[in-house]
Structure formats: C-alpha cells, structure tokens
Amino acid sequence: MIVEPGFFSNLPVQTALLVGGVVAVVSGIVGTFTVMRGQSFAGHSLADIGTAGGSAAFLIGISPLFGFVAMNLMAAGVMEWIGIRRPRGRDLATGIVLGAALGLAALLLYLDTTVSSTTGATVNVLFGSIFTLPSSMIPVIVIFSVVAAGIVLAMYRPLILSSVSSDLATARGVHVRLVGIGYLTALALAVSLSAVTIGAILSTALLIGPAATALRVTNRPGRAALIASVIGVVATWLGVLLAYDSYYWFPSGGGWPVSFFVVTLIFLVYLASQLPFRARSKAAVRAGATEAA
Amino acid sequence: MFSGLMLNAWESASIVAVVAGVVGFFIVLRGSAFAAHALPNGAFAGAAGASLIGVDAIIGLAVFSILGAVTIAGLGRRARHDVATALVIVVMLGLGSLFLSMTTEYAPVIFSLLFGEVLGVSSSELVPIAAIGGVCIVAVLLAYRPLMFSSVMPDVAEARGVGRLRMEVVFLLVVALTTTMAVPVVGALLIFSLLISPAAAARSFTDRPLTAMGLSVLIALGTVWAAIALAYLSNLPIGFFVGSIGAGTYAVGRFWAARQRTRPSATAGAIGRRPIGLEVP
Numbered sequence: 001m002i003v004e005p006g007f008f009s010n011l012p013v014q015t016a017l018l019v020g021g022v023v024a025v026v027s028g029i030v031g032t033f034t035v036m037r038g039q040s041f042a043g044h045s046l047a048d049i050g051t052a053g054g055s056a057a058f059l060i061g062i063s064p065l066f067g068f069v070a071m072n073l074m075a076a077g078v079m080e081w082i083g084i085r086r087p088r089g090r091d092l093a094t095g096i097v098l099g100a101a102l103g104l105a106a107l108l109l110y111l112d113t114t115v116s117s118t119t120g121a122t123v124n125v126l127f128g129s130i131f132t133l134p135s136s137m138i139p140v141i142v143i144f145s146v147v148a149a150g151i152v153l154a155m156y157r158p159l160i161l162s163s164v165s166s167d168l169a170t171a172r173g174v175h176v177r178l179v180g181i182g183y184l185t186a187l188a189l190a191v192s193l194s195a196v197t198i199g200a201i202l203s204t205a206l207l208i209g210p211a212a213t214a215l216r217v218t219n220r221p222g223r224a225a226l227i228a229s230v231i232g233v234v235a236t237w238l239g240v241l242l243a244y245d246s247y248y249w250f251p252s253g254g255g256w257p258v259s260f261f262v263v264t265l266i267f268l269v270y271l272a273s274q275l276p277f278r279a280r281s282k283a284a285v286r287a288g289a290t291e292a293a
Numbered sequence: 294m295f296s297g298l299m300l301n302a303w304e305s306a307s308i309v310a311v312v313a314g315v316v317g318f319f320i321v322l323r324g325s326a327f328a329a330h331a332l333p334n335g336a337f338a339g340a341a342g343a344s345l346i347g348v349d350a351i352i353g354l355a356v357f358s359i360l361g362a363v364t365i366a367g368l369g370r371r372a373r374h375d376v377a378t379a380l381v382i383v384v385m386l387g388l389g390s391l392f393l394s395m396t397t398e399y400a401p402v403i404f405s406l407l408f409g410e411v412l413g414v415s416s417s418e419l420v421p422i423a424a425i426g427g428v429c430i431v432a433v434l435l436a437y438r439p440l441m442f443s444s445v446m447p448d449v450a451e452a453r454g455v456g457r458l459r460m461e462v463v464f465l466l467v468v469a470l471t472t473t474m475a476v477p478v479v480g481a482l483l484i485f486s487l488l489i490s491p492a493a494a495a496r497s498f499t500d501r502p503l504t505a506m507g508l509s510v511l512i513a514l515g516t517v518w519a520a521i522a523l524a525y526l527s528n529l530p531i532g533f534f535v536g537s538i539g540a541g542t543y544a545v546g547r548f549w550a551a552r553q554r555t556r557p558s559a560t561a562g563a564i565g566r567r568p569i570g571l572e573v574p
Contacts, residue, residue, distance in 0.1 A: 205387070260387045
C-alpha cells in the first residue's frame with residue numbers, strides 16, 4: 001500500500017506537510033542565490049551556528065526559533081564584517097565564525113543538560129524533528145518565511161546582477177555590499193527557520209540540493225528558483241510519506257527518520273541532473289516528455 | 294592535573310594539535326574550510342554506523358571520511374565545489390540519522406562524539422592515534438612541493454603536470470585521516486576549530502609558508518593545552534575553550550596584520566604583501 005492508513009488525518013503529519021512545504025519553497029528561492037553566489041558553506045554553517053542560539057533560548061525558556069534567528073543574524077553580520085565578500089576569504093570567514101559558535105554551543109548545550117538534567121535537549125536542538133512541531137508555531141513560521149522570500153524578491157534584479165558579476169553590478173550602480181548584506185539577512189532567516197523546524201541536516205539539503213539541480217537544468221534564476229521550490233516540496237512530501245509508511249515496514253522497528261528519506265531523494269535527483277542528457281537532441285527529449293505525459 | 298588518565302589526555306591532544314596545525318595550514322591556503330568541516334561531521338555518521346554493527350568506531354570514521362573525501366573530489370570535478378561538499382555532508386548525516394534511529398545509544402555518547410572526550414582517552418587508543426597522525430604528517434611532507442604548487446597556482450601547476458584532481462584527492466585523503474584520528478579525541482565539531490583558527494591566525498603573522506606552518510602548530514598546541522587546563526580547572530566543556538581561544542587568536546592575528554598595514558614605518562615585506570607561498574615553485 002502506498003499510503004498507510006491515517007496518513008492524511010494525522011495532525012503531526014498535516015503540520016509536517018504544511019511546514020515542510022513552506023520551508024522547502026523558501027529554501028528553494030533563497031538557495032538558488034546561495035548556489036549562484038557560492039555561499040553554500042555559509043548556508044550550511046548558519047544551521048549549525050543557530051544551535052548555539054537554540055540552546056541559549058532553551059536555557060532562558062523562550063522558543064528556540066527566536067534564539068536561532070537572533071544568533072544567525074549576528075553570525076551573518078560578523079561573516080560579512082570579516083570578509084565574506086572576497087572569494088578567497090569567504091570560506092575562512094565562515095569557518096572562523098562557525099568554530100567560535102560551535103564552542104559556544106558546546107558550553108550552552110552542557111549548561112542545558114545541567115539545568116534540565118536530561119540530555120534530550122542536546123538531541124532536540126541538534127537534530128530537530130518535523131513530527132514534533134507544535135501547530136501553534138505555524139503562524140510564526142509563515143511570517144518569517146514571507147519576510148525571507150520578500151527580501152529576495154524586493155531586490156531581485158540587483159541581487160541577480162551582483163550574484164553573476166559583482167564588477168558588472170558595481171558598474172551599473174548597484175550597491176553590491178548592501179545587496180550582499182540584505183541577501184545574508186534573508187539567508188539567516190531562511191536557515192533559522194528550516195534548521196529549527198526540520199533540523200540542520202534537512203536545512204542544508206533543501207537549501208543546496210534542489211537549487212543546484214535546478215541550476216543544472218536552466219540558466220535563468222527565476223525559473224531555477226521555481227524548479228528548486230518544486231523539487232524541494234516534492235522531496236519533502238515524499239520523505240514525510242515514506243517516513244510515515246516506514247513504521248509499518250518492520251514489525252519491531254520504530255520507523256526510519258524523515259531526514260534520511262528527504263536527503264536521499266534530493267541527492268538522487270541531483271545525481272540524475274548530472275547525467276549527460278545533452279547527448280540527446282531537444283526534439284527527442286520533447287517527444288519523450290509528451291509520451292510520458 | 295598531570296597524572297594517570299590526564300596524561301593520556303595531554304599526549305593525545307598534543308598529537309592532534311600538531312597534525313591539525315600542519316594539515317590546517319594547507320586547508321587555509323586552499324580555502325577548503327568547508328571540506329574540513331564536512332569530513333569530520335559526516336564521519337560522525339560512520340561512528341554511529343560502526344556502533345550499530347558492533348565494530349570499532351575508528352573503522353566507521355575511517356570508512357566514512359575516506360568515502361566522503363573521494364566523493365567530494367569526484368563530484369567537485371563537474372560541479373561547484375561547495376555544492377558537492379554540501380551534498381556529501383547532508384547525505385552522510387542523513388545516513389547518520391538513520392543509524393542513530395536504529396540504535397539505542399544514549400544521547401551522551403552522541404554528545405561526546407560531537408564535542409570530544411579528550412579526558413577519556415585510554416592508553417590503548419594512543420597507539421592508533423599516534424600512528425595515523427604520523428602518516429598524515431609524513432604524507433604532507435612528502436607531497437609538500439607539488440601540494441604547495443597546486444594550492445597557490447592551480448593552473449600553472451596543472452600545465453606543469455601536477456594534476457589538480459590528483460592533488461585534491463591526496464589532500465582530502467589527508468584531511469580524512471586527520472579526521473579519523475582526531476574525532477575520538479576532540480570530537481567532530483572541534484577538530485574543525487583546530488584545523489582552521491591556528492592556521493588562519495598564523496597566516497596573519499607571516500608570509501613565509503614554513504614559518505606559518507610552524508607557527509600554526511605552536512598556536513594549535515597552545516590552544517589545546519590552555520583548553521585542557523581551563524576545562525580541568527573550571528569543569529566546563531573543553532570545546533568551549535577550544536572554540537573561543539581559536540577565535541581569539543584569529544582576532545589577534547587580524548588586528549596585528551591591520552596594524553602592520555597602517556603603520557608608516559612598516560617593513561618592506563609588510564607593504565608589498567604577497568599571497569603566501571608565491572615564491573615557492
């Protein structure tokens with residue numbers, strides 16, 4: 001059976017499908033520019049860096065989302081300040097901030113475990129789970145998503161220009177640094193959102209995988225963002241479905257994690273996009289597509 | 294502070310620091326910070342897998358980090374390097390989450406693999422750590438000239454017959470071995486700090502490659518020694534001290550470099566700052 005009983009009537013599943021879908025769309029839009037700008041490392045690091053904010057929030061008893069957002073905005077600011085603009089120093093700037101934040105996370109997670117006397121906090125903050133989201137968080141998540149996607153759309157053309165060539169953008173009168181800061185803000189918001197809701201693993205997977213695949217298929221950023229969002233949403237929903245079904249696969253097993261399924265799907269799609277399809281003529285591809293449809 | 298188990302901690306951490314200082318120099322030079330983060334983090338999944346099938350964690354670490362290194366080099370040939378690295382780390386972590394969901398390992402075990410357990414290193418573990426560390430150092434020294442050439446001027450090196458892909462594979466395999474050795478001691482998240490911060494700080498102080506490498510080793514040693522002492526005295530996690538001392542030394546290095554640039558009486562070397570190592574080949 002493809003859909004095991006109770007899939008659509010299950011409240012955690014409904015929340016997971018909704019939140020996962022929203023996060024996948026935002027990650028697809030922001031991720032397209034992350035890949036174009038070569039800032040995948042920053043995109044991934046923010047998910048880990050946010051952990052420090054998440055554990056601080058746990059310590060003072062507020063929602064981890066706000067901890068993630070505050071920490072990531074700060075981290076993005078420091079990265080920009082110490083030199084993420086220069087291609088050579090980009091990874092180093094990210095790495096220094098990541099190293100410092102991980103040290104802080106080690107301290108705060110340790111303090112979390114001494115305060116609450118459980119180690120659940122560590123695992124929860126580090127890995128997040130799409131099935132344990134309270135549905136009351138949905139409005140907050142939607143608002144942050146709209147803001148992150150809104151920033152990208154508001155500076156859409158200068159962002160494309162400065163992502164393709166910062167020299168060209170400067171010559172055309174674009175304030176490249178300002179655009180860079182605006183973009184990092186959107187990235188920090190999008191990653192906080194995805195890391196806290198679906199975990200750090202899926203956050204990076206949804207940010208980079210679909211966008212990298214889409215940019216193999218098309219050169220146009222707008223179309224790539226659209227394709228990336230679609231790939232992300234489909235992979236997330238299929239992953240949730242498979243994870244739900246996997247509870248029934250083994251009599252004794254407790255089901256397989258969503259992140260495993262989503263990551264595998266995204267990676268397979270990416271590998272497929274790497275295959276040399278160009279050998280076939282466009283007409284043949286089109287004929288094949290109509291036959292399949 | 295210097296007896297029994299603590300002695301193992303000092304010895305193993307010192308070995309890790311020396312290797313991290315040497316390998317880190319090339320990581321900073323090549324701008325491969327992302328790979329230095331991805332391999333230890335992904336290898337963590339290998340340790341989880343090893344505990345699942347009941348073999349030694351170090352075997353899982355080795356298998357995963359070497360597979361990861363080869364995949365990053367292979368995928369990076371066709372696509373953007375950072376994208377390949379990002380995909381490799383998420384695939385390895387995805388497998389890790391699968392392995393963890395199948396085991397009944399208690400959360401502290403995960404915590405210690407991520408943040409290290411330098412105070413829990415036993416005497417029998419010292420031998421493989423020292424052996425793998427030695428292999429890493431020898432490999433870097435043997436490949437020093439071509440690696441330097443390929444890192445600083447990849448195109449010229451390629452034209453002279455030093456293959457870019459080959460050097461990338463060699464280099465990532467060294468990082469993979471460093472990972473295998475270091476993760477059980479300092480943890481997946483902190484070996485990254487040790488690989489990046491001392492080497493980045495050292496680069497701010499000098500333009501000469503061998504001096505920078507030596508300085509990087511010294512800073513790495515100083516960092517772990519101070520971190521162990523502070524962790525022992527304060528009872529706080531060692532990772533916190535490694536992370537903050539690392540960021541601190543980098544900040545000092547940047548500050549020093551900025552002062553050198555603005556001082557009118559600066560030496561000729563500081564005025565015409567060349568990218569490090571340009572004079573080597």
